[in-house]
Amino acid sequence: xxxxxCRDCVKAEGRQGRRVFLAxxxxxxxxxxxxxxxxxxxxxxxxxxxxxxxxxDRVTLAMMRFREGFHCSQSVLExxxxxxxxxxxxxxxxxxxxxGGSTVGGECGVVGSAYLVLGLKYAGYxxxxxxxxxxxxxxxxxxxxxxxxxxxxxxxxxxxxxxxxAFTREGRxxxxxxxxxxxxxxxxxxxxxxxxxxxDS
Numbered sequence: 001x002x003x004x005x006c007r008d009c010v011k012a013e014g015r016q017g018r019r020v021f022l023a024x025x026x027x028x029x030x031x032x033x034x035x036x037x038x039x040x041x042x043x044x045x046x047x048x049x050x051x052x053x054x055x056x057d058r059v060t061l062a063m064m065r066f067r068e069g070f071h072c073s074q075s076v077l078e079x080x081x082x083x084x085x086x087x088x089x090x091x092x093x094x095x096x097x098x099x100g101g102s103t104v105g106g107e108c109g110v111v112g113s114a115y116l117v118l119g120l121k122y123a124g125y126x127x128x129x130x131x132x133x134x135x136x137x138x139x140x141x142x143x144x145x146x147x148x149x150x151x152x153x154x155x156x157x158x159x160x161x162x163x164x165x166a167f168t169r170e171g172r173x174x175x176x177x178x179x180x181x182x183x184x185x186x187x188x189x190x191x192x193x194x195x196x197x198x199x200d201s
Contacts (some may be wrong), residue, residue, distance in 0.1 A: 008136035053082065055197040062189050065092075071099030073109030076114055076192055084120045089164050100166045106156045110192035114145050117196055141199050148195045153188065161188060 053061075058079040065075040070092060077095040081088045098112030122138040146156060155161055162180050165171040175181055 007192060011130075030148070053079075055194055058193045058197070059190050062193060063186060065187065071096065071109050072189050073098035073113045076110050076189060079193060080117045086120075105158050106158065108161055108188055110188045111146070111156045114149075114192050114196055115142065118142055118145065118199075122142060144199055145195050148198075149191060152191050152195075196198040 062075040062079040065078055066072060070078075073095040074092040077091045078088045080086075081091040095109070095113045095116065098107075098116075101107055101109070102112070118138060118141050122134065122141055124134045149156055153161060159165050162175060162184060164174050164180070166175050166181075179201040
């Protein structure tokens, strides 16, 4: 869809700030690049519109992408892309291989993308051994995330969360037959975002 059409749609919706971004994202096809700088969104202090995204906005954006057919890992990382000036399309590509436990039933794609978000937020730019305090803070947040995700869902692995291996033909057919991707995965996406946003800085 053309940018002008999207802008008209946004104007018609009468949304402001973060709502402009979400409304615009709804109008664009998955392949179209969309970032906050693209829309020139800023708060009163001149900060990028990432500052406008609250937890529910992130969930809305992630669920929208998931419904479009993107994996849970892609949907979650894109919900944080603007915070780190990361192109949304690039975020989806970076997270793609994490989906479904990276094809081996390992950690849920939501968990894998949470690691990436935490790394972007807490890791430094120097060698890790040179910033032990920052590294400890990162690992501490990772442990907090994992503990809370396990508390809410009983596991962090895709195979256990779904009860099947989604990367076998039989498992995927069963998941589709039981509607597991629709009935279970949205909760894991929401939980992941809520937990990430609850971790103190």
